[in-house]
Every structure is written in structure tokens, then in C-alpha cells.
Amino acid sequence: MVKYAQNELFSITDFSKQLASVIKNIKEQSIEKIGVLKNNKLEAVVISTDEYERLKSYEDIIENLEHQDIYKTIENRKTTPTSQYISLEQMTKEFGIDLDTI
Secondary structure (H helix, E strand, C coil): CCCCCHHHEEEHHHHHHCHHHHHHHHHCCCCCEEEEEECCEEEEEEECHHHHHHHHHHHHHHHHHHHHHHHHHHHHHHCCCHHHCCCHHHHHHHHCCCHHHC
16 A cells, blocks of 8 residues: 655645646655545545656556466467367366356
């Protein structure tokens, strides 16, 4: 769970009143993030565009790694002899799956 300093939390009313100064503080990196509260519940987080782009690049890297992992799994399965295949019936029995409930 992300922790917020007292100066990083704003009610939605205060946030809207102080929008220009809040954006300036985030841009100048005097504040890392802003948590916007509605009825004392965190509703949104405001971060700089640089931080957003950094996080998106990590997301892209992770997604690419997942695709590579799936590709490797598929390639490995291509080398599995058909004698080692498991039928759907065997698999449902082995894992206790009832196809009627799926």
C-alpha cells in the first residue's frame, strides 16, 4: 500500500481550488504525488507526466516479458510427444473439474 504524507492528500474541493499550485508542485517535483479524497476515500492519484511515462514503460517491459514467456511455453509444447498428451476427460478427472459447472 502506498503511503502519503499529510501534504500529499487533498479533498476534492481543496484540490480543485488549488489545482494550479498542486500541478506546479508536482511538475517541480517538490511533491511526488497527490492523493485526491472524496468523502475521506482515496479516489485518484495525480503524478507527473515523467513518472507516468516511466511507469508505462515498465508496464510495456512486463507485458513483453509475459509474451516471451507464453511464446517459450508454446515452443516447448511443440516438442511434447503426442504420447504424453492428456485428454480432456483425463484432465477433468485429475483436477476434479466438472465441465457442467464451467
